[in-house]
Amino acid sequence: MNGWMNRILRIDLSKDKFLVEKIPKKVYHEFIGGKGLGAYFFYKEIKNKIDPLGPENKLIFTVGPAIATPYPTSGRYYLFFKSPLTGICGNSSSGGTAAERIKRCGYDAIIIEGISPRKTYLIITENGVEFKPADNIWGKDTFETEKIIKDDFGREESSVLTIGPAGENLVKYAMIVNDKWRCAGRCGPGAVMGSKKLKAILFNGYKDVEVNDPDRFYELTKKHISHKVLDNKMLMDTYRAYGTPIIYPNLAEEGAIPTRYFHKGYFDGWEKIGPNAIEDRLEIKNQSCGSCPIACGRLSEVKDGKYKGLRLEGPEHELLYSFGSTFDIDDLNFIAFCNDYADRMGIDSISTAHSIALAIDAYRMGKFDPGFELNYGDPECVIRLMRMISTREGVGNILAEDLSTIEKKFGMEGHAIKVKNLGVGGYDPRVMKGVALSYMVNDRGGCYQKASMYMVELFELGDCLSYDDEKVYSLIEREDLFTILDSFPTCKFYQDSMDIKDCVEVLNALTGEEYDEEELLTISNRIQSLLRLWNVREGITREDDHLSKRCYEEPVPDGPAEGAVSDRKEEDRWLDIYYDKRGWDKDGKPDEKSLEEFMRDMR
Structure with a gap:
């Protein structure tokens, strides 16, 4: 085959x-x-x-x-x-x-x-x-x-x-x-x-992959490397040069960097850990994943200070958010250490930051005392809690659990910023409404990566705060395209260069199948609907396709997006559009009978 x-x-x-x-x-x-x-x-x-x-x-x-x-x-x-x-x-x-x-x-x-x-x-x-x-x-x-x-x-x-x-x-x-x-x-x-x-x-292993039409496939490969990568300024002049931190200045301008666990609307220290600071403070060398000419991976070495000589790949945008703005810390070397420690211990940085921030808020609200002080702006308390989480020592045994369990333990239900119990990424959903919708409908919970809607809001539509219906249609279009490209699979950074016609040409040359654009879009929707149906059977309903209550009750307190808050009525209107376009019912349930019949045919 x-x-x-x-x-x-x-x-x-x-x-x-x-x-x-x-x-x-x-x-x-x-x-x-x-x-x-x-x-x-x-x-x-x-x-x-x-x-x-x-x-x-x-x-x-x-x-x-x-x-x-x-x-x-x-x-x-x-x-x-x-x-x-x-x-x-x-x-x-x-x-x-x-x-x-x-x-x-x-x-x-x-x-x-x-x-x-x-x-x-x-x-x-x-x-x-x-x-x-x-x-x-x-x-x-x-x-x-x-x-x-x-x-x-x-x-x-x-x-x-x-x-x-x-x-x-x-x-x-x-x-x-x-x-x-x-x-x-x-x-x-x-x-x-x-x-x-x-x-x-x-x-x-050393097995080779057979290609149906080598001449056509390698022609497309060369063409796409040339025109979709090397000639793409966004990829080569930004991601290759700076990696994912390149969007940090844009997020600061919008007031969309989550700070002090969403209690502040603007991160004053962003320039000290942003892309230019990384270039100045760390020794940088590009490296790539397999078959990638972009080489956005950045092998870094700390030049000075307490962590001098530390080598790592990164830090990426999500690490700047997780261990920088979340804790109101603008120490790049500290962030590099946390990046390295999370990789070595094998803990997700985003979820780690959510758990520690909940502990800091619980301590500040007088809901528990771990026996030492917990404060924003304090690198040592973050490091101490990371170590306790990895070994489940003391309060780390609580913080190693899921967000809902931590909330209940501290008596602060609804405090975590999450969707379906997954803490959201480094984009404030009160500010970036399209990103918020992508959090809400993602099959794994509060994640933006399925469609990278921040690209649309920051660089295409240019209006993060609006509830423009164009964002819903853009999200669906991007989810459909990206799901097919995730099935190749390719890197997210490359996917904005492609369209569904490109996917048809590449897959047909590679596999010998005879796809067309309509069929690939049908396949994509079916993949997404199967995952949704599994989640529905697990108990997920429309109610779960919403943000945490703080997003509706606590406006952004300061910065460029001061006063921004999530609007549940607008989100429900968007969900109606989204479900309808997906072919799901008003509660977000796909057509179970047709999907089951299709899966029986696959056997």
Whole structure:
């Protein structure tokens, strides 16, 4: 099969067994790969109402037809599971070298199920799976683990996915790390991996990918590299030069940088940690994921101060928000340390920041006392709580849980800024209304990445505060396009360069299938509707497609967006439009009968 390897690897940890399976070709056609194929297996394999840390949950790794080809930015894998953090569909993605190594082992998907009777790690090659004891690496951080396993394996061109101590301790927002700094970060996949007593997975393979029409495919690849990447000033002059922090000045101008956990409307110290400060304060060297000419990854080294010599990839925009503005701290070296520590321990920075900010607010409101002071602007209390979370020591045992559990423990329900129990990213939803809608309808909760609506609001429409219906239509259009590109899969930064016609041309040349634009849009909507239906069965309703009450009750107190607040009536009007365009009912439920019939046909 062109583009696909036509093999699915199933691993049963409870029995130390594996099986190579095949699925019908029509499944590949209808779900493509990456996010699409992951959604297929997630809906088919993971039952509703299961314990996310129990044996019935699964880790489903998927790659797509473009992986291990030279097509630009095709270097990502997808991962699906029931989230221990949100209790609904969990999915995450990571770049680096891992996706290519998975594909070159000869697999389109890897399904890991059961719980190992012992601490273990896996070696996966073209020939199958080795189950290895992990006692000597249990307790090690992610950097140490990767090095030990690679040194022991002794061959080049391998990639290691690993959890850190946070995953071992079942921190609900633990992540999976590869290539030191690349992370499947959100929704808690590291906790699921830790619950299975699985410390790490090494991939080593050399299989090639067959292409249906090599001449046409490589012609399109060269054309897209030239015109959609190298000639794209946004990619090459901004993301390559500065990485994701390049948008920080734009967010400051709008008053949309969340500060002091949304208690302030303007971050006074943004320039001290923004893109120009990073260039001045850190030694920077570009590096890229597989098949990526952009090289937006920035290998950095701290030049001076307490953390002199610290090397990391980043910090990215979300780290500036998580450990900078959230705590009203403008110390770039401190942010670099937190970035490194989160990667080593294997904890998601965004969720970590939400949990610590809740603790600071609870302390300031007199709701609990950890035995030491908690204040905004205090780097030491943040570091101390990060360490306690990773080991579940003291109050860290509470803060390692999901946001709703933390709220209840402190008696402050509704205080966290979240959607479906996932803390939102670094864009204030009271200010950026289109981003707010993307948080609300995202299948994994409060995440903006499914459609990157900040690009529309900052650089296209230019009016963050309006409830212009054009934002709803733009969101749907971008979700539909990005879902297909996430099934290649490609990088988010590249996706604004593409349209659905480009997707048709590339997929047809690569796979030999005969897609057209209408069919790809149908496929995209079906993928999104299946994930929504699974969430509905888990108990998600229209009521869950809203922001936290603080967004409606606490206007932005100062800065350029002073007075901005979320309007529930306008959001409900937008939801009516969104549901209708998706073909869902007024409560946001897809057509269950037609989706079930379609899935039966896939069997």
